[in-house]
Amino acid sequence: MNSPRAAKKPAPPLNDERLRQLALHYVGKYATTQAKLGTYLNRKIRERGWDGERGADIAMLVEQFAALGYINDAQFAEARSRSFVRRGYGERRLNEDLRASGIGQADAIPAKAHMEESTLSxxxxxxxxxxxxxxxxxxxxxxxxxxxxxxxxxxxxxxxxxxxxxxxxxxxxxxxxx
CATH class of the missing domain: 1.10.10 (Arc Repressor Mutant, subunit A)
Structure with a gap:
């Protein structure tokens, strides 16, 4: 017997509007960074293909979302710092996480300062x-x-x-x- 998933039609290729909708859904569901959103959108284009007239401008879309306040790398970093302190993780573990999340040095400064103040805690x-x-x-x-x-x-x-x-x-x- 065929499973229900086997009969499912593949998703249509992406265009500018579908890519924007996918990005909105992603930032609405997950706390994310500019780098993670860009990686996600690139992966989706690889998986589904591109049907737009010109190439996808992922960098522009990510910058637009950051300008609108949908993504804020500094706030993400501070939230991670507070979460790591509560869970008992130290500064080195936070630095690794921020690097893996694509947080730049300037956006990481407040988070690192919070971790330094909270090391003993x-x-x-x-x-x-x-x-x-x-x-x-x-x-x-x-x-x-x-x-x-x-x-x-x-x-x-x-x-x-x-x-x-x-x-x-x-x-x-x-x-x-x-």
Whole structure:
């Protein structure tokens, strides 16, 4: 038997209006960056083809959306920074994410400043979530501490900060460290 998807007709090739509608749908559904929108639209053109009289001007469409405020890379970066602090990720992990999202240096400045101010808070959130150091029920074995230290480093925190949390005893006060 044929599945319902096999009988589905292929989507028509894109033109200027269809491309604009696709872009509007995408920015309405997802928080995105200029680079991600451009990548998405290029992929859709590769998949569906182009039926316009002249070539697709994706860069112009992306710039237009940015000018209209549909996309704001600086706000996206700040939102990512706040999300990473809540989830307990560090500065290095944020920098990798912003680079992968196509955020430029100028748009990343406020997000990086927020992360610098919140480094200790992010590390505390990570330790609390993973029950490491002061948030553990009992002191960890050396092997477990090594694993916890590696987890802290993968989360994007500095070695010194990770060490402070991992080697803290259960119930230690974090406020004393500042």
């Amino acid at each position: 992010a590390a505390e959130n990570f330790a609390r979530r993973k029950r490491i150091g002061p948030f553990a029920q009992e002191a960890a074995t050396p092997e477990k501490r090594n694993k916890q230290l590696n987890a802290f480093l993968r989360a994007g925190h500095s070695f010194e900060l990770a060490k402070r949390f991992v080697y803290a005893e259960p119930g230690d006060e974090i406020g004393d460290w500042i």
